[in-house]
Amino acid sequence: MADTEPSEKVESLSDEKAEPSAEKKTAPAKKPTPELKPFVDNGNGTVTDPNTGLVWKKTDAWLDTHKFYTWQAHRDYVDEVNKEKFAGYDNWRIPSKSEAVTLVDKTGGKQCEDKNGTMFPIDPIFDAGCVSNTWILECSDEKIIRFDLKIGIDTAYPGKDVWGSVRLVSKPGETSAKIGEEPDSPKPEVQKEKPTGDAPAPSSVSTAKAKPAGSVPRPVKRDV
Template identity: 35%
Template structure:
């Protein structure tokens, strides 16, 4: 499935990945808030999207590690805030951050950060000292629909 078939711009600020069934917010906190965020800021960001019913949905959240990694494809390119290449679909908005904060592992006060320039995971020490970007996701359909 090519990029044009796989990632669909829904025209409402969201992008659906037909391969995984995930719906992503087209922009991230770097674009929306014009700043890097820590974990609490990212949790507040997705909570506000839920409360606002962004794009008609109230189940927005931070992605898991596995979900975030599905966006990365070395053959894809988009320009981040610094004019460098991140390897996600060009259906997303350019000018994004180059990282994604991952939701907490249940029962643990640990998170990870996924670098969408390099496709690597990092495990920072502090939740409140993070300085990254965050992108909201929700489950939209069964994979392949």
């Protein structure tokens, strides 16, 4: 009996050690990726993305003008489209990087033809013969950035002598965004000098002078 007890304990210990390994095998089920709704052709030269609410112009600057634009000159094209009030909108602007990314099809099932006959991954609901790049809001005179729709990334350039196309977007109810600012970013507020939350408001501050700490009261003269 004494010889068999240790072996029984070893078996029970091995069983206990086996339990955690069985738990590790059970992995939580992955949540299914929500299916994106398809773009909608509005029939007026624009396309609506129901997933973001953005309205895109079907043609880019190259298809409209057969010209490329530098960052410094791209505003000429934007202003012209807004003056025309294309499709009834006057708040056309270049997209932010996060907005331009939504045009790139990651499934590989959608392809559009550029001006050179090369296919690139955006929805063919947009007009063929366009250019596969665009200026984006993150660009500035100090930092030249262009977004490549073929590979879905932005590229910074060391000089200003860079040419590209312009693909415009509009968000209903949104005013024209300033160049270099993302439309969904809050504008920086000018901070005014204000008392901190812990300090009392000026109206509640007493005007009486405080007595210095540790001061001794002066003796009062009395008639003897």
